[in-house]
Amino acid sequence: MEPRMRAVRLSVVTAAATAATLAAVTGCAQKSDAKGGEGAIQVIAKDDSCEVAKKDFPAGHVTLNVENRGGKVTEVYVLYPDDRIVAERENIGPGTKATITAEIKAGDYEIACKPGMKGDGIRQKVTVTGGKATAKRSPEMDAAVAGYRQYVQAQADETLPKVKVFTDAVRAGDVEAAKKAYAESRIGWERTEPVAESFGDIDPKVDVREDGLEAGQDPVKDWTGWHRLEKALWQDKKIGDREKQLADLLDKDLADWVKRVGTADITPTSMANGAKELLDEVATGKVTGEEERYSHTDLVDFKGNVEGAQKSFDLLKPVAQKNDPALVTELDKQFGALNELLDTYRADKTGYAFTSYEKVSKEQRKELSDAVNALAEPLSKLAAAVVK
Incomplete structure (x- = not known):
């Protein structure tokens, strides 16, 4: 990761916030990836926008299909509210596609696209919902x-x-x-x-x-x-x-x-x-x-x-x-x-x-x-x- 991005994303985190995510490590997960019924979530990254096809989706194994339609290399991040990184993909060139697969628990997040791989990026708020039907990890x-x-x-x-x-x-x-x-x-x-x-x-x-x-x-x-x-x-x-x-x-x-x-x-x-x-x-x-x-x-x-x-x-x-x-x-x-x-x-x-x-x-x-x-x-x- 770019040094500045790593420093910015992590500097606001406390030990308590880290401990609060333990549930994601030991808890259950509901599949919602490209093969899990609802399909992958499309993200269109442009130089002036970050378009996310779904703003509300179920927790579990989530797949983002990213397409860079801008003229600059970009990065895409899934971020906790305090800017910790859940998942990321860097170096997505103009006209190319990338896939991000991550295990995401219920909560509020932001999906950020970073044209030119600089700055805080263009962000979209998303909500990940928990469901009663969950499947434990293997x-x-x-x-x-x-x-x-x-x-x-x-x-x-x-x-x-x-x-x-x-x-x-x-x-x-x-x-x-x-x-x-x-x-x-x-x-x-x-x-x-x-x-x-x-x-x-x-x-x-x-x-x-x-x-x-x-x-x-x-x-x-x-x-x-x-x-x-x-x-x-x-x-x-x-x-x-x-x-x-x-x-x-x-x-x-x-x-x-x-x-x-x-x-x-x-x-x-x-x-x-x-x-x-x-x-x-x-x-x-x-x-x-x-x-x-x-x-x-x-x-x-x-x-x-x-x-x-x-x-x-x-x-x-x-x-x-x-x-x-x-x-x-x-x-x-x-x-x-x-x-x-x-x-x-x-x-x-x-x-x-x-x-x-x-x-x-x-x-x-x-x-x-x-x-x-x-x-x-x-x-x-x-x-x-x-x-x-």
Whole structure:
């Protein structure tokens, strides 16, 4: 996701709001997708409008068929009233179509189209209604969600001591030790990014870049997290009192993250959609080197992102295998190809010492982007395969 959109959407969320969505994780769902009787909901995105065919539809597995009739690339979001993201699809080119499948509980929402992928977008209010006739998730779906939550919890728990090595070095004023610990401290977070939006406002607190700050925010006062410290270590090459304060804050925010995992709003479709959107972000943004622009540890992030996306797929595979075995075969193939390519940049076969990204040529970056896109295309079909 575009950094500014992620920061804007998440900055208003509280832990209480996140906990309130637990019902969507453990509750029942009524199918209303393209194969569920009422059909998919048509969304026509134009440069000056966002037309939604139905403003009232039943809760459950909902499919949006999006057509971009405008002249600009667009994004489409389903948003909670507090602007948290339920589902999204980015990079929908002019004259093209896309499908969004998501598990949505009863309530009021907005569907937003973002021409040019900028600003808050053009919004339509919709109401999702609950029904008495509901169908529980399959045991395989429940197992996938439980397995992914367990995986995310393990990654969060393992991150804290690694971050402490990093923040202890910052507090000690040891620039070189902090640099050495930086990339490894981020691996667990990068693995859980497919569902980062379910953690509320943690993402903009710990992982925002300077150009991802909201309008009116002061980079000196308001910029926090890993990338602010990354800039101090590699560009400024010094650690002051503010950086030591930010180290304390990073520890605090990530400890809060660990507590939120248990109530995070994770569904089979959010697992699938989140993995796909994360790889889109890698292919169109991270591959340029914008993520780790000072440390050039981008390939560590890439590997963590791919591992997190693959875990989501592996847990959903039993369901997808029944509904679309050809898709599973293709995804296995593309994950294998991308991992093989990433491993060529590894200093050893099992560790996370990767080539500095500044040494990766333009042609090599294009090769990485192509490999990610080759995986993202079939991955975009996983959510629909899961709810068939």
